[in-house]
Amino acid sequence: MAILYKSIASELKIQIEKNIASGIDHLPTEKELCKQYHASRQTIRTALSLLQQEDLIEKRQGSGIYITGKLSDPEKNRIHILISNDEDYIYPDVLERIHLVLKKNGFSDEVFVTENRVSKETEYLLSFLSDPPRGLIVEGCCSARPNPNKFLYEQLEKKGTFVIFLFNYYQNFDSFTYIKDDNAYGSSLLARHLYEEGHRKIGGIFKSDDLQGPERYLGFVETMNQLGVNIPDEQIGWFDSENLNNLRKYRDTSFLKELLQKTLSDCTAVICYNDEIAYWLIKELNQAGFHLPEDMAVTAFDNTYLSNRGILSITTLSHQMHEMSTLVAEAAIKKAKGLPVVSQEIPFSLNIKQSTIKL
Numbered sequence: 001m002a003i004l005y006k007s008i009a010s011e012l013k014i015q016i017e018k019n020i021a022s023g024i025d026h027l028p029t030e031k032e033l034c035k036q037y038h039a040s041r042q043t044i045r046t047a048l049s050l051l052q053q054e055d056l057i058e059k060r061q062g063s064g065i066y067i068t069g070k071l072s073d074p075e076k077n078r079i080h081i082l083i084s085n086d087e088d089y090i091y092p093d094v095l096e097r098i099h100l101v102l103k104k105n106g107f108s109d110e111v112f113v114t115e116n117r118v119s120k121e122t123e124y125l126l127s128f129l130s131d132p133p134r135g136l137i138v139e140g141c142c143s144a145r146p147n148p149n150k151f152l153y154e155q156l157e158k159k160g161t162f163v164i165f166l167f168n169y170y171q172n173f174d175s176f177t178y179i180k181d182d183n184a185y186g187s188s189l190l191a192r193h194l195y196e197e198g199h200r201k202i203g204g205i206f207k208s209d210d211l212q213g214p215e216r217y218l219g220f221v222e223t224m225n226q227l228g229v230n231i232p233d234e235q236i237g238w239f240d241s242e243n244l245n246n247l248r249k250y251r252d253t254s255f256l257k258e259l260l261q262k263t264l265s266d267c268t269a270v271i272c273y274n275d276e277i278a279y280w281l282i283k284e285l286n287q288a289g290f291h292l293p294e295d296m297a298v299t300a301f302d303n304t305y306l307s308n309r310g311i312l313s314i315t316t317l318s319h320q321m322h323e324m325s326t327l328v329a330e331a332a333i334k335k336a337k338g339l340p341v342v343s344q345e346i347p348f349s350l351n352i353k354q355s356t357i358k359l
Helices: 002-022 030-037 041-053 091-104 118-128 150-158 183-196 212-226 241-250 254-262 275-287 323-336
Strands: 057-060 064-067 078-083 108-113 135-138 162-166 177-181 202-207 236-239 269-272 297-301 315-318 344-346 349-351
Touching: 002 030, 002 041, 002 064, 030 041, 041 057, 078 091, 078 118, 091 108, 091 323, 118 150, 135 323, 150 162, 162 323, 177 183, 177 323, 183 202, 183 212, 183 269, 183 297, 183 315, 183 349, 202 212, 212 236, 236 254, 241 254, 241 275, 254 275, 269 275, 275 297, 323 344
Parallel strands: 078 108, 078 135, 135 162, 162 177, 177 344, 202 236, 202 269, 269 297, 297 315
Antiparallel strands: 057 064, 315 349
């Protein structure tokens, strides 16, 4: 028995990896395993006990024997996270939550910062090919543009690495799962709120090189068209990753000064790409002599600490706390078990604050 149960346990480890690759999240019943291996129930239970000790399976009373998604080699349970930033804005909280959920389920993670540079993403992906991680959680770089790394992602998938995109996805990729915001719906909420407050001359400031920007622009302008208000192109301002990096590193707000003069000069309200842009725009508006919110109503996305930090709180959009990061971590765990994961777009909720309430 001592030799047999160890042999069965070893064979079941191979079966677990095959099941994961085939999208099967369980093992046969004890009765079926007895028949398969011509062994007693006690032998099978001892073999399964070894797998339980390694946390490769879990038994559920009255349900069966389920695969945890982990492999016997701990080094193979690593999930790499490619993210544009790990220090500012929403990123520390998002990464911490992903880490906690993965750790609770027995997976380790490592963060790789791309600085939203495609070439850096390429560099990381090439390095992963020699020692593929179990999975990748990826915030796409300059995701409004076509991405040249599809071949590398496909090579990693062939080596057993699953891929989930976070916040955005690459539009020239058609087979990868993503967990992201419903950006068009979010900007529609903001546009309707401003319209109901009596605003018709509404401007927008959006990020040009990430998918979120065009999607937020689209939801805003489409909604205003539906409400019978045509938004002139001149009322839409764009910035890019270089502008944002200079803002974060050097507090360089020159692009916002320019947008204030060229884009918002005739506007009474604005939809900002996120709280970060809204926070710094309010500073510029204040320095330019605007009385807020009477002269300019300001709205944004994300409901971060910055929405409550300035001279007035910012009307902004939010999800449930930790919703995005929890969903992407749980999706990664499902992928590790070989289960199908459906892409999701998470709807926003509107948080009305001082920046749109006329005094």
